[in-house]
Amino acid sequence: MRAPDDDGPFFHGTAAALPPGALLTAGFRSNYRPDVVMRHVYVTALRDGAGLAAELAVELVGGSATPHVYEVEPTGPLEDDPNVTDQRYPGNPTRSYRTTQPVRIVREVHDWTRLTPEALETWRERIVAKAPEERGEILN
Template sequence: MTSIDHPDSQTYYHGTKADLKAGDLIEAGYASNYGRRKQAAFVYLTATLDAAIWGAELAMGAGRGRIYIVEPTGPIEDDPNLTDKRFPGNPTKSYRSRHPFRVVGEVADWQGHSPEQLKQMQDHLEHLKQQGIEAIEE
């Protein structure tokens, strides 16, 4: 994993169903948006809008998906769930941190994936769940 101590002027996104406002912090320690909803040891962000859209669409909970523009408050590192053997080189530009992210804005106009793509991804995640494969939370 590569640690990034001082993120550059990159724009980062966080997809969720939580209703937040500018200035709010997204922190570890709450129920995860995914899987068995266990307490999250990390918070996640991405530098691609597509990955954030997946996050907003697949997050558990009521309400509509939302995509926030966020800024890290501490170091971030590659997300091992979407790097290494799965996607060498981190093409999804997905990262995680134990430090909070500050909401600085919201992407109001975004288009989700097609119902077919969403169903295919949900089926894939269900297949992984049945195999006992969950997110890495080391």
């Protein structure tokens, strides 16, 4: 893995309501494959990319939570996210990264683009509605 050439800011999307200063740490179940315990925390330099992650996280926990997007500050080195970098897209157009170190929440951001109901339904069909073993491998 190579270190990213990205200075941020970085964002993380989730269904969890968290205060500024809170630390996101590895060791929790994947939003996309609940049978997988993640060894990394994932971030993106694209605010709307974090929004997509937040909306999918809400869908995967049953749709009753509120999606949250946070500006975050990594406390350790980042590496390209191998789940999208070169695996599915050449380079790293999603500007997605991961770290084994905690990520500190700076603030919640609200100016991200929400998915339309139609777009959310498309994602639900592509990922959420599938059984965990059909969602694809996660390089953890």
